[in-house]
Amino acid sequence: MSAPLLSVHDLKVHFDVSRKRLFGGGVPAIVKAVDGVTFDLKPGETLGLVGESGCGKSTLGRAVLRLLPLKGGRAVWLGQDLAKLDTHAMRSLRREMQIIFQDPLASLNPRMTVGQIIAEPLTTFQPNLSADEVKARVKAMMAKVGLLPNQVNRYPHEFSGGQCQRIGIARAIINNPRLIVCDEPVSALDVSIQAQIVNLLMDLQKEMGMSLIFISHNLAIVRHISHRVMVLYLGKVMEIADRDSLYKNPLHPYTQALNSAVPVPDPDIEQSKARIVLKGDLPSPLNPPSGCPFRTRCPRATEICAQEMPELVAAGPDHMVACHHAGPIS
Numbered sequence: 001m002s003a004p005l006l007s008v009h010d011l012k013v014h015f016d017v018s019r020k021r022l023f024g025g026g027v028p029a030i031v032k033a034v035d036g037v038t039f040d041l042k043p044g045e046t047l048g049l050v051g052e053s054g055c056g057k058s059t060l061g062r063a064v065l066r067l068l069p070l071k072g073g074r075a076v077w078l079g080q081d082l083a084k085l086d087t088h089a090m091r092s093l094r095r096e097m098q099i100i101f102q103d104p105l106a107s108l109n110p111r112m113t114v115g116q117i118i119a120e121p122l123t124t125f126q127p128n129l130s131a132d133e134v135k136a137r138v139k140a141m142m143a144k145v146g147l148l149p150n151q152v153n154r155y156p157h158e159f160s161g162g163q164c165q166r167i168g169i170a171r172a173i174i175n176n177p178r179l180i181v182c183d184e185p186v187s188a189l190d191v192s193i194q195a196q197i198v199n200l201l202m203d204l205q206k207e208m209g210m211s212l213i214f215i216s217h218n219l220a221i222v223r224h225i226s227h228r229v230m231v232l233y234l235g236k237v238m239e240i241a242d243r244d245s246l247y248k249n250p251l252h253p254y255t256q257a258l259n260s261a262v263p264v265p266d267p268d269i270e271q272s273k274a275r276i277v278l279k280g281d282l283p284s285p286l287n288p289p290s291g292c293p294f295r296t297r298c299p300r301a302t303e304i305c306a307q308e309m310p311e312l313v314a315a316g317p318d319h320m321v322a323c324h325h326a327g328p329i330s
């Protein structure tokens with residue numbers, strides 16, 4: 001088995017949102033956006049991150065790229081603790097780790113041409129390349145992501161949302177990164193375009209062998225693209241498993257509820273499927289429930305759930321779950 005590209009252990013990212021810090025005075029208020037997350041990511045693997053809005057997906061994606069300061073825990077990249085790298089070492093690592101954002105147009109500089117946007121990371125990390133070489137690589141990259149190379153001098157606003165996301169992908173992959181964090185890369189796109197972008201990412205991954213952390217609300221898309229999937233709830237891991245185990249044999253009541261909402265293309269199955277409706281709303285991240293954060297909405301909650309956060313324990317060969325009452329739907 002290959003060594004992990006990224007090993008994340010007990011990672012914590014907390015935001016101080018107290019009025020005291022922001023305006024002076026007031027009571028302390030801390031959002032534990034990511035609170036003790038542990039996982040490994042192998043080379044060439046896609047890990048899907050799912051969970052309701054505000055559960056910490058984006059914060060986790062940014063924290064592992066060291067774009068946010070850690071409150072605790074470690075993110076280890078090929079044996080190196082990222083928090084211990086100095087600015088210079090971290091800067092050269094940036095070439096290996098990239099991010100693609102949700103809003104493709106907003107993530108592109110409107111004053112730069114597509115050619116300049118895609119060339120920027122190349123010339124930053126390989127300043128000795130000749131202008132002709134840069135031009136040739138940019139055009140080859142445009143063709144690779146399904147853009148017309150003769151549109152190299154156009155500006156982002158002249159492209160559709162899907163094309164802008166292709167530009168973002170070209171910019172992310174031009175330096176052959178080992179990891180791309182894809183933060184909701186298709187949720188702002190038309191449904192018809194979403195599959196094209198997901199398939200492009202899958203083809204590029206097959207060809208270039210990079211790892212992906214794929215963040216999405218859409219469990220059907222995550223199922224299509226991921227090798228493994230991690231379910232987050234209020235900053236904590238509820239369940240992490242290989243794709244088939246997670247979708248066919250979910251053991252956490254939260255995963256089971258999320259799965260039950262995924263539409264099935266067969267109308268007969270879809271009609272007869274039992275949908276699990278969670279009671280209540282997501283609790284405030286400023287005042288999460290004691291013990292297991294999911295317990296206030298959990299159909300299986302008992303006294304112990306209010307007292308202790310369950311450990312994330314092995315439930316199968318590539319399957320970990322954090323629940324006092326983990327088990328298949330009864």
Ligand SMILES: Nc1ncnc2c1ncn2[C@@H]1O[C@H](COP(=O)(O)OP(=O)(O)OP(=O)(O)O)[C@@H](O)[C@H]1O
Nearest residue numbers: 015017031033052053054055056057058059060285
């Ligand atoms: N810069 C920040 N300052 C204060 N709180 C923040 C900050 N960024 C995120 N948060 C809070 O941290 C929690 C996790 O946010 P995050 O954006 O990571 O969730 P998410 O799962 O990606 O949500 P979404 O799917 O809506 O993007 C939320 O409660 C959010 O309000």
